Amino acid sequence: MESTDVLVIGSGIAGLCAAIEAARTGVTVAVASAGKTMSGSSFFPGTWGLGLIGPVDEDDEQDLIDTIQTVGGGVADPELVQTFVHGIPQAIQWLEQDLGVEFQRPQSAESAQQKQFIPCFDHKTRMWRGLTRKPLEDACTAQIELLGIRLLPRHELIDLLEDANGKIVGAVLYNRTNEHLVPMAAKSTIIAAGGMGGLFERSLTSADVLSSSQAIAWSHGASLTNIEFMQMMPGFIEPKRNLVFNEKTWRYVHVDQPVDIADDKLDDLLEQRSGYGPFTSRLASRAIDLAIDQAGAEGLALHYDFPREDVPEFVQTFATWLQDEHGIAPTDEMRVAMYAHAANGGIKIDKTAFTGVEGLYACGEATGGMHGADRIGGLSSANGIVFGRIAGASAAQAAQNAPEEAPKADIALPQYGIATTDVERLIHSLKHTMSTYCMINRTETGLSAALQELEVLRAETAALSMENAQDSEIAALARLRSQIQLAQEMVKAMRKRTESLGSHYRAD
Numbered sequence: 001m002e003s004t005d006v007l008v009i010g011s012g013i014a015g016l017c018a019a020i021e022a023a024r025t026g027v028t029v030a031v032a033s034a035g036k037t038m039s040g041s042s043f044f045p046g047t048w049g050l051g052l053i054g055p056v057d058e059d060d061e062q063d064l065i066d067t068i069q070t071v072g073g074g075v076a077d078p079e080l081v082q083t084f085v086h087g088i089p090q091a092i093q094w095l096e097q098d099l100g101v102e103f104q105r106p107q108s109a110e111s112a113q114q115k116q117f118i119p120c121f122d123h124k125t126r127m128w129r130g131l132t133r134k135p136l137e138d139a140c141t142a143q144i145e146l147l148g149i150r151l152l153p154r155h156e157l158i159d160l161l162e163d164a165n166g167k168i169v170g171a172v173l174y175n176r177t178n179e180h181l182v183p184m185a186a187k188s189t190i191i192a193a194g195g196m197g198g199l200f201e202r203s204l205t206s207a208d209v210l211s212s213s214q215a216i217a218w219s220h221g222a223s224l225t226n227i228e229f230m231q232m233m234p235g236f237i238e239p240k241r242n243l244v245f246n247e248k249t250w251r252y253v254h255v256d257q258p259v260d261i262a263d264d265k266l267d268d269l270l271e272q273r274s275g276y277g278p279f280t281s282r283l284a285s286r287a288i289d290l291a292i293d294q295a296g297a298e299g300l301a302l303h304y305d306f307p308r309e310d311v312p313e314f315v316q317t318f319a320t321w322l323q324d325e326h327g328i329a330p331t332d333e334m335r336v337a338m339y340a341h342a343a344n345g346g347i348k349i350d351k352t353a354f355t356g357v358e359g360l361y362a363c364g365e366a367t368g369g370m371h372g373a374d375r376i377g378g379l380s381s382a383n384g385i386v387f388g389r390i391a392g393a394s395a396a397q398a399a400q401n402a403p404e405e406a407p408k409a410d411i412a413l414p415q416y417g418i419a420t421t422d423v424e425r426l427i428h429s430l431k432h433t434m435s436t437y438c439m440i441n442r443t444e445t446g447l448s449a450a451l452q453e454l455e456v457l458r459a460e461t462a463a464l465s466m467e468n469a470q471d472s473e474i475a476a477l478a479r480l481r482s483q484i485q486l487a488q489e490m491v492k493a494m495r496k497r498t499e500s501l502g503s504h505y506r507a508d
Contacts, residue, residue, distance in 0.1 A: 367387065
């Protein structure tokens with residue numbers, strides 16, 4: 001059996017930061033990712049880049065902490081929030097000075113104060129940095145080569161390995177290239193495999209965000225927190241799908257079809273909607289998202305009417321990206337629909353990124369607690385960097401303290417699998433159920449129906465499982481079981497949250 005000191009699952013910004021931080025201590029590190037290396041939501045091509053915010057100075061730290069708690073509806077973990085905010089300045093400095101990542105900055109001090117640079121749900125401008133893919137990829141590639149980090153692209157997490165005491169001592173991976181199961185011993189394991197967008201029909205995440213790792217961790221004793229809080233975002237479906245809609249541009253939108261909003265209120269609601277990206281139940285401008293949702297799969301028809309002069313920098317950057325990268329002119333007719341975006345909850349961790357299960361750590365969008373019912377824009381990237389570094393340091397320390405043991409050669413690999421055709425049908429049903437009942441309109445009736453449908457899917461999955469299957473079928477069954485389990489836990493959390501709070505909206 002192959003082995004490493006620290007095994008990182010996921011190669012987005014959180015997983016890469018964890019791997020680099022761990023490897024710098026001298027331990028051996030391997031990074032497994034279901035897709036290519038440097039993938040997941042951090043490198044999702046359907047957006048123009050990542051925003052990264054932090055406190056302006058020490059005096060601003062407490063304001064940001066308080067604002068996170070307010071915006072989060074009081075459900076964020078205070079200790080995690082403090083650890084998070086205090087760690088952002090050092091994390092940005094680490095990326096820029098140690099790793100050599102080149103950031104984008106506002107063009108001037110004056111433009112930095114434009115309202116377009118106020119993060120989603122925040123009340124003021126802060127330190128803003130733009131983080132685009134290529135500089136991040138280049139810097140991480142250099143570190144990976146320098147530190148000898150082993151890369152395992154297209155290696156999906158199927159299960160975690162436990163010893164007799166319940167300690168996590170590695171993982172079962174599935175090599176999606178040669179279609180074989182790969183047991184991997186590890187003294188410490190870090191889950192950084194992304195959020196829950198893979199459970200929905202329309203998702204603004206990469207296809208390799210499988211949304212299975214949370215349930216795998218849960219099945220080995222980890223807890224889940226705040227998983228009812230899932231960001232939903234408007235995104236394009238015409239003239240091109242799976243592109244993020246820039247919230248700052250709502251004020252320049254003309255809606256081209258009837259909506260259930262009075263004409264004299266529409267402009268004011270569009271202006272308010274320009275202040276944030278994800279849906280929230282807290283503000284009256286939720287009416288815009290509800291109108292999009294009511295338009296259904298066809299999407300809401302609209303077009304832009306940008307001013308000829310004095311276009312804000314943030315808006316100009318987006319319009320240029322649409323035109324140059326996707327061939328979409330501002331004058332084109334567009335249609336937008338609601339998409340699943342980022343998770344605000346996930347695996348519960350403490351301030352050291354420890355899950356409570358010996359040998360298992362987690363970071364990035366796979367985790368929860370440092371955000372709440374709503375999340376301030378630019379803090380998802382910051383979360384990945386801050387807690388990625390913490391997870392890497394903690395996992396490396398645990399690996400260094402672990403006794404030297406020869407990896408077991410007699411690991412019992414799973415034997416049961418499911419036919420590929422059955423999986424395709426069942427995952428289609430799973431995503432349809434979650435998209436029908438668990439997007440922005442949630443009711444007790446709908447959530448109860450979702451649980452019933454998910455239980456039927458679970459039972460059918462069990463009935464269709466077969467022994468002595470091929471490795472590809474074994475991996476498919478493990479993935480589907482974990483996705484159904486996570487979906488069930490999400491719906492249960494949504495039912496318990498009977499009031500509307502932030503991204504969780506109860507239409508009843």
